[in-house]
Amino acid sequence: GAGVSQSPRYKVAKRGQDVALRCDPISGHVSLFWYQQALGQGPEFLTYFQNEAQLDKSGLPSDRFFAERPEGSVSTLKIQRTQQEDSAVYLCASSQMANFDNEQFFGPGTRLTVL
Amino acid sequence: AQRVTQPEKLLSVFKGAPVELKCNYSYSGSPELFWYVQYSRQRLQLLLRHISRESIKGFTADLNKGETSFHLKKPFAQEEDSAMYYCALSVPSSGSARQLTFGSGTQLTVLP
Numbered sequence: 001g002a003g004v005s006q007s008p009r010y011k012v013a014k015r016g017q018d019v020a021l022r023c024d025p026i027s028g029h030v031s032l033f034w035y036q037q038a039l040g041q042g043p044e045f046l047t048y049f050q051n052e053a054q055l056d057k058s059g060l061p062s063d064r065f066f067a068e069r070p071e072g073s074v075s076t077l078k079i080q081r082t083q084q085e086d087s088a089v090y091l092c093a094s095s096q097m098a099n100f101d102n103e104q105f106f107g108p109g110t111r112l113t114v115l
Numbered sequence: 116a117q118r119v120t121q122p123e124k125l126l127s128v129f130k131g132a133p134v135e136l137k138c139n140y141s142y143s144g145s146p147e148l149f150w151y152v153q154y155s156r157q158r159l160q161l162l163l164r165h166i167s168r169e170s171i172k173g174f175t176a177d178l179n180k181g182e183t184s185f186h187l188k189k190p191f192a193q194e195e196d197s198a199m200y201y202c203a204l205s206v207p208s209s210g211s212a213r214q215l216t217f218g219s220g221t222q223l224t225v226l227p
Contacts, residue, residue: 003158033215035215040219041219041220042121042201043159048214104215105160108158
């Protein structure tokens with residue numbers, strides 16, 4: 001079946017622009033995670049949804065970052081007034097349940113470059 | 116706060132040689148540890164998890180709580196093992212979920 005998909009795959013934004021990144025999780029997966037991966041680093045947790053509820057947003061770096069999953073499936077990560085330090089690959093992952101031993105399936109990522 | 120350290124950014128070995136990718140963690144609770152792998156032009160995927168105590172593609176990893184380590188090992192490396200490897204620690208998040216804390220990764224190159 002289809003895995004996690006993300007769009008766009010690449011996004012170039014001018015500093016100060018707003019961007020929206022989309023994630024389509026595997027159908028039926030309850031949990032959805034967003035991670036930020038800077039160049040040369042491992043992914044860092046941003047936020048977590050269980051169905052439509054955003055239960056953890058402790059990793060969001062500033063109030064310019066906002067995520068939603070209104071119907072419990074597709075999720076959007078929005079970054080307002082982008083800054084150069086926002087340049088990174090943004091990864092989305094989903095898992096079937098919320099337990100720790102449920103494997104997280106990752107999408108291909110969206111590479112954001114802020115000029 | 117939890118932390119995962121992978122001291123080697125790059126590691127090269129010859130085909131057939133043993134390989135060990137190091138991972139150390141710091142966490143005050145009971146750790147749940149994973150290895151993820153990313154092959155060239157592919158997405159990040161789970162390789163193995165410590166709780167399963169399984170061998171995947173010939174790789175094994177043993178959790179050593181005394182040394183707070185979870186090193187990944189393979190006795191005979193193959194060229195197709197060349198990839199980026201990430202060690203990850205699962206910690207409690209809200210709503211019974213657990214978030215992953217990743218190390219910075221080790222790029223393994225297996226030479227012919």
